[in-house]
Every structure is written in C-alpha cells, then in structure tokens.
Amino acid sequence: MQTGKQLAVRETPIPGFLVIDLPVHGDNRGWFKENWQREKQLALGLPDFGPVQNNISFNATAGVTRGIHAEPWDKYISVAAGRVFGAWVDLREGPSLGATFTIEIDPSIAVFVPRGVGNSFQALEEDTAYSYLVNDHWSAEAQSEYTFLNLADPTAAIAWPIPLEQAELSDKDRAHPMLADVTPMPPRKTLVLGANGQLGRALRHRWADRADVEFAGRDRIDLADPAALEGIRWSGYDTIVNAAGYTAVDAAETDEGRHDAWAVNAVAPARLAAIAAEHGLTLVHVSSDYVYADREGERREDDPLGPLGVYAQTKAAGDLAVAAAPRHYIVRTSWVVGEGRNFVATMASLARRGVAPEVVDDQVGRLTFADELARAIDHLLATRPASGVYNASNGGEPASWAAIARRVFALVGADEGAVRPVTTDAYFASKTGIAPRPRHSALSLAKLEATGFEPRDQLAMLEEFVAALPSA
Known part of the structure; x- marks a missing residue:
C-alpha cells in the first residue's frame, strides 16, 4: 500500500x-x-x-x-x-x-x-x-x-x-x-411525457430511430392523476422530457379547469423535479411565454415573471419547481404550431373556403413550429449546456397574428386583404371567461444561439408548413 x-x-x-x-x-x-x-x-x-x-x-x-x-x-x-x-x-x-x-x-x-x-x-x-x-x-x-x-x-x-x-x-x-x-446492456432511456400532443408527435418523428426513447401519452401517464408517476422504475431512465401540459388557456379560468391546470402544469412538474433530483435524471420541461411580465421588447430568460391569468400562473409555478432539479432545462416557447388543430391550419382552411376572419393585430411574437422546438430540445440534450431556462422559437422578425394570417392567405392563393385586423379588446369584447393574453410574446433567442443552435426563420417554415397541408 x-x-x-x-x-x-x-x-x-x-x-x-x-x-x-x-x-x-x-x-x-x-x-x-x-x-x-x-x-x-x-x-x-x-x-x-x-x-x-x-x-x-x-x-x-x-x-x-x-x-x-x-x-x-x-x-x-x-x-x-x-x-x-x-x-x-x-x-x-x-x-x-x-x-x-x-x-x-x-x-x-x-x-x-x-x-x-x-x-x-x-x-x-x-x-x-x-x-x-x-x-x-x-x-x-x-x-x-x-x-x-x-x-x-x-x-x-x-x-x-x-x-x-x-x-x-x-x-x-x-x-x-x-x-x-453476451447481450450488451442498453443505455438508460429518455421518457417523453405528453407524447401525443403537437410537440410529442414532433419528437416521435425526430427520435423515431432511437431505441432508447420511450413515448408515453396521456392514456399511459396522465399527469392530472397524482398516482400516475408511481411504480415507475426510474433508475432505468436518464432523461425525462415533459411535453405534457394543460393548454386550455380560457378553460383554466373555470373552477374545474383551474384544478386541472394546477395539477398538470404545477403539481406534476414539482413531482417530476423531485424524481429527477432523487434519481440523478435530466428533466426537460416545456414552458410558455405567458409566464413573463407583459411589456414591450423581446423577453429574456432572466426577465421577471409576471403571469396574468390562471394558466400563466400554473406555468410559472411549474417553472419554479423544475428549477430545483439539479439537472434541468426549462424551455420557454410561444405560438406553437404542429400536427393537429392550430392557428395556421385554421387560417388556411378559412382562406380556401372564402371566409374573411377577424384576427388580432396587437399581439406580437414569433411562431414556433413543433419540429423546430423538437430540434431545439434535441440540441440541448446533445450538447448539454448549463442547466437553466432557454427560450426557444423560430427566428426572424416578430409579427402579429393578423400579419401571420395574411401571409397564410397569400400562400394558399387567397386575397390577404380578406383578413380584417382587430384589437384584442375588440375581439374579446362580447366574450366572457377569457384569460388575459400577453401582447408581447417575442422571445430573445441569444442564449440558445450561444449554445450553437441556429433557429430557422418563421416565415420560411410557415411556407413549408402551408405547402404540406391538405388542400381540402
């Protein structure tokens, strides 16, 4: 010795x-x-x-x-x-x-x-x-x-x-x-929660050839159920990607919706953070531009939180809980567009049917195509920068919902002048139970770009997305 x-x-x-x-x-x-x-x-x-x-x-x-x-x-x-x-x-x-x-x-x-x-x-x-x-x-x-x-x-x-x-x-x-x-030991797995949503489906496409990724939709792991995370052998996993979320912004203002929003967006992430800390896992949690205080300019990751409605408050609470996990990435995004019902598909359908919609023109931000968000998450897990909050959306100049709608009308060959711009207050004037919306949703992408990620322009991806939509 x-x-x-x-x-x-x-x-x-x-x-x-x-x-x-x-x-x-x-x-x-x-x-x-x-x-x-x-x-x-x-x-x-x-x-x-x-x-x-x-x-x-x-x-x-x-x-x-x-x-x-x-x-x-x-x-x-x-x-x-x-x-x-x-x-x-x-x-x-x-x-x-x-x-x-x-x-x-x-x-x-x-x-x-x-x-x-x-x-x-x-x-x-x-x-x-x-x-x-x-x-x-x-x-x-x-x-x-x-x-x-x-x-x-x-x-x-x-x-x-x-x-x-x-x-x-x-x-x-x-x-x-x-x-x-010998049968070699496989690597620890990545578990994707919310695997049937827009982001979940994009992650399925991106990671389709990976045997070490396991996808779980709400039918298997329902984060609204407190017992859903029990009985899982977490030592077999290395990473959890929480792509699940309660996203019915207006319904969250009701008594039933408030309960479900808190359960899925705040309580479940807190439980996932505790699991990640206990088992040494990396937790990726998808958040929202709604958590930021609404003011002019692009939102930076270190800007103060200022959630306006119940949905926003539950997302902010989930972010704070996830930040307690030693290895975490809180990915804040905005205006997500993917497979299924979404704003772009709706505008394309209205354009083809000759409908002239009213569209809000005083909310400004950037689209985030689900494929681009999945690419950003894949990049973070591949490069493993420091834990923390990372904004992720498409790049390019911010635009209003009305400007995006006019672009969609033009792409399908309809008259973009048919889109009638309206203020948020006027649009919701006759409606009740409406959650407040942020007027300024554009996210600063500098921190993500510093890790080597280059966001694709939102209008370029919009053109590709519209071209791939069914014509009928």
Whole structure:
C-alpha cells in the first residue's frame, strides 16, 4: 500500500471508468483514509452519482474470484482490508463494448465503475474486504437487468495472477457466456411525457430511430392523476422530457379547469423535479411565454415573471419547481404550431373556403413550429449546456397574428386583404371567461444561439408548413 499520495482521479481506456488515488495516513496503530469525499472528488471530475447503498464482500482466502457482473447502476469500489486484482470489461452497447482494464487495488486506490461495465476481482490476500457504494437499491427486478461475461473470455484475455483453474469460483460465474454471446446492456432511456400532443408527435418523428426513447401519452401517464408517476422504475431512465401540459388557456379560468391546470402544469412538474433530483435524471420541461411580465421588447430568460391569468400562473409555478432539479432545462416557447388543430391550419382552411376572419393585430411574437422546438430540445440534450431556462422559437422578425394570417392567405392563393385586423379588446369584447393574453410574446433567442443552435426563420417554415397541408 502506498502512503503519501495526493488525491487524484485518472481516466482509463473504458469511457467513464475512473481510478481514484486516495491519500492514506498511517502509523504504528494502523491507517486512516477518506474513502469517499464528495466535495473534493467532484472537484477532480468524479460524477455526483448519489450512492444509496453500501455493500461489502468478505473473502476469506487468496484466490477467491468473483464476476464478471455488469449491473444497472454506478459503483464506487474500494478495499477496506487486503488487496485485490480488479478487472473490468465494458459490456454496454456501443463502440467500447469489450474494452478491458485491470489494476491491483489496495486501500490507497478506488475505482468508479459506470452502469453496464462488468466488475470482477480476485482476492490476493486472506481476509480481504471488497467494498462498494451503489446509487440504486438492489431488487429482484434490478437483478434481471444484469449482464454477465465469462471470467475466461479470450477476447478480454484477463491475466489473472492466480490461474482460474487454481482459483475459487462459483458455478454460476464459471457458466457465464463469452463476449460473442453476451447481450450488451442498453443505455438508460429518455421518457417523453405528453407524447401525443403537437410537440410529442414532433419528437416521435425526430427520435423515431432511437431505441432508447420511450413515448408515453396521456392514456399511459396522465399527469392530472397524482398516482400516475408511481411504480415507475426510474433508475432505468436518464432523461425525462415533459411535453405534457394543460393548454386550455380560457378553460383554466373555470373552477374545474383551474384544478386541472394546477395539477398538470404545477403539481406534476414539482413531482417530476423531485424524481429527477432523487434519481440523478435530466428533466426537460416545456414552458410558455405567458409566464413573463407583459411589456414591450423581446423577453429574456432572466426577465421577471409576471403571469396574468390562471394558466400563466400554473406555468410559472411549474417553472419554479423544475428549477430545483439539479439537472434541468426549462424551455420557454410561444405560438406553437404542429400536427393537429392550430392557428395556421385554421387560417388556411378559412382562406380556401372564402371566409374573411377577424384576427388580432396587437399581439406580437414569433411562431414556433413543433419540429423546430423538437430540434431545439434535441440540441440541448446533445450538447448539454448549463442547466437553466432557454427560450426557444423560430427566428426572424416578430409579427402579429393578423400579419401571420395574411401571409397564410397569400400562400394558399387567397386575397390577404380578406383578413380584417382587430384589437384584442375588440375581439374579446362580447366574450366572457377569457384569460388575459400577453401582447408581447417575442422571445430573445441569444442564449440558445450561444449554445450553437441556429433557429430557422418563421416565415420560411410557415411556407413549408402551408405547402404540406391538405388542400381540402
């Protein structure tokens, strides 16, 4: 055992697998070490993996050999007494499958083993205690997700100090498959909630070829139901994309609608944030321009909140709750247009039928096509900038609803002069139970653009969208 070491973290040929050098302080009485010191080790690059269980394997004789087991959680491994020869093989799906690393471990060395990397060791001394912290609780369900590799696999070609024919092995470990027959451990999944809405369908299209994405509509996970999130094995996920939302702005002003809006837009995101914090997940939450105080100019992410109606208040409350999750992206957007009923499709239908609509001309913003919003979310998850709020919409010059409507009329070959501009107050003068609308919805996109994302112009995408609409 080496004493006098400095605390250090070293990389290895297995991606994410780290070796930690631990200072050990000893005298004639024995030794002492800080085996796991979160603050110091995180500063050196160790993941904040959130251990919840500590296990110890005691090995009475030299030559006891265990493994190779890949488990569905991360592990922090060290030796409390004795020495081991440790061997690890990457059993995760991907290009590093089969990568192998070995090292002798005494109390001055620890290793961080990512989920899906096969763990094995051979005791080199009597009375060896092999200790590991894990970030999920053991269960029979979890054990069914293990992946195994034979200790004698010729591809890994592990040079065991004590030959396996002389070592102490269990019958189960002797029977594990060779690498060619191993079922690799798949990556943790992304769960998309609200998968049948406009954004959900756009995400389905964008991620159609990804086996690691799971889509859940309201029929499976209804966020209005407090029990909907219970019983889900969250350790199998890495990311939640909350594309669900109560969006009936006017209905939210009624007694029943107010209850449902708070349940879906505020209470459920708070529960998702708690789940994300507990299980180390990334939470993507889609919010709205309605949360901002209504004033002239583009809305910046750090502008003060000033929600006007019940819907807006519930969205603002959801944002504040999600911000408590350590890994989060709050994506604020505006004027979403996707598959199904939407403003653009309605205007195109009216134009083709010769209807001359009144359209509000004093609310100004930018369209956000659902495909573009899905692309922005995909970009954030691919690039992983700092957690926080990111505005996301199409780019280009802001326009009013009436200006957008006139453009749609022109695109379908109708007279754009048929669109009759009207003020918000005049449009809603004869209606009751109407929620207040923001007059200024254009979002500043500078923060998102600084991550490398280039928003597409709203009018260019509008032309493509209208061209793809059915003509009848």
